[in-house]
Amino acid sequence: MTIDPAAVRRTIPDKARIGYWTAPDGWKLRRFDWPAQSPRGRMLFQTGRGDIFEKYLETFAHLHASGWSVTAFDWRGQGGSGRLSSDPHVGHANDYRVFDADLAAFWSDWSAEDAGHGLPRVILGHSMGGMMVMRALADRSTQPDAAILVAPMIGLKGPFGAAFSARIARWIAGRGDPARAAWRSNERPGSVASRRSLLTHDADRYSDEGWWQAAHPELVLGPPSWAWLAQGFAGAAALASDPRVESIDTPVLMLIAEADKLVDPRAALRLAGRLRNAQVVRFGSESAHEILREADGVRDRALSAIDSFLDACAVRR
Numbered sequence: 001m002t003i004d005p006a007a008v009r010r011t012i013p014d015k016a017r018i019g020y021w022t023a024p025d026g027w028k029l030r031r032f033d034w035p036a037q038s039p040r041g042r043m044l045f046q047t048g049r050g051d052i053f054e055k056y057l058e059t060f061a062h063l064h065a066s067g068w069s070v071t072a073f074d075w076r077g078q079g080g081s082g083r084l085s086s087d088p089h090v091g092h093a094n095d096y097r098v099f100d101a102d103l104a105a106f107w108s109d110w111s112a113e114d115a116g117h118g119l120p121r122v123i124l125g126h127s128m129g130g131m132m133v134m135r136a137l138a139d140r141s142t143q144p145d146a147a148i149l150v151a152p153m154i155g156l157k158g159p160f161g162a163a164f165s166a167r168i169a170r171w172i173a174g175r176g177d178p179a180r181a182a183w184r185s186n187e188r189p190g191s192v193a194s195r196r197s198l199l200t201h202d203a204d205r206y207s208d209e210g211w212w213q214a215a216h217p218e219l220v221l222g223p224p225s226w227a228w229l230a231q232g233f234a235g236a237a238a239l240a241s242d243p244r245v246e247s248i249d250t251p252v253l254m255l256i257a258e259a260d261k262l263v264d265p266r267a268a269l270r271l272a273g274r275l276r277n278a279q280v281v282r283f284g285s286e287s288a289h290e291i292l293r294e295a296d297g298v299r300d301r302a303l304s305a306i307d308s309f310l311d312a313c314a315v316r317r
Helices: 005-009 055-066 097-112 128-141 164-173 197-198 203-215 226-240 243-247 265-272 296-313
Strands: 019-023 028-034 041-046 068-075 121-126 146-152 252-257 278-283
Touching: 005 055, 005 121, 005 203, 019 097, 041 055, 041 097, 041 128, 055 068, 055 203, 097 128, 121 128, 121 197, 128 146, 128 226, 128 243, 146 296, 197 203, 203 226, 226 265, 252 265, 265 278
Parallel strands: 041 068, 041 121, 121 146, 146 252, 252 278
Antiparallel strands: 019 028, 028 068
C-alpha cells in the first residue's frame, strides 16, 4: 500500500494522543504523545519559535516506524500553550528562564512515566528548541542518553550583525512595551526573501503549516516581541562563554544548514567544537532553516544521519 506523505503530514495518527501537561505554576502546555507498540526508546521532540508540533508529523511518523515513542509539547506562549502577551499573534517572553523551567519540569515528569523500564531517552530540539536543549544539557536539568540539535538557534542573525542588533533589541525592549512586535511579518526584519525561502525549498511541506493554521486559527503566531528577541541574543552570547559546555558528555548530533538565513550556523559549529562527544552533519545551499521539512534529498539525508546516530548512541540501559 502506498502512503500519501501529504496525508501523513495533515492527519493526527490514530494511536496518538493530544492533551495537556500542567507546569508547576499551573500553566497548561499542549502535549502530543504517540507511543510505539514495542518501543526501542522514547523521544522528546522540541520545536522552534512560533512552531506547532503538527508541522513535524511526517518526522514523527518516521521515528515511530523506527520504534520510537514520540512526545512533544508546544512551548509556553505559542501553539496551543497559551500566550505571554495581550496580542495573541506576538511571540513574547520576558525571560527564557520560563522555557528552561518548563522543559526541566516536563522532562522530570516524562522520565518518571517510564521509570524502571530502562528505555533510552533522547531529546531533539529544532531552532529555538535546540538552544533550550543545549541550555538544559549545560544546566544538567535533563539527562538524556543522546541529544539531537537541528538548525539550533545557538546564534541569531540580525540585519546589523549580532552584537549591534542585540544592543538595539535590548534598548527597545527596555523602553515602552517589551511585548511589542519586533517587526510586522516574515521571519526576520529587513529580509527581502520570502518566508518560504527562509524555511524550506519544498512548497508542499511549507503549505502544511498554513493548512493546520486554517483548520485551527488559535494556533497562529506572528513575529517575536522585542523582549523575546533580546533574550535570544543574550542566550546565544551566554552559551558562547558558558564553561559548562565543555563538560557535557551526552552524545550530540548537530544538523546544520550552512546557508541558514535565520540562525547563525558558524555559532553552532563553534559550539559543536567545544563539546566532548559531538557529530556534525552539514548541509549547503540545498537546505534552508527547516532541515526536517526540506525537499526529499535533504530530509532523507538528515533522517539517515539521525537513524545512524540513534543506532550507535541510544541503546537500552
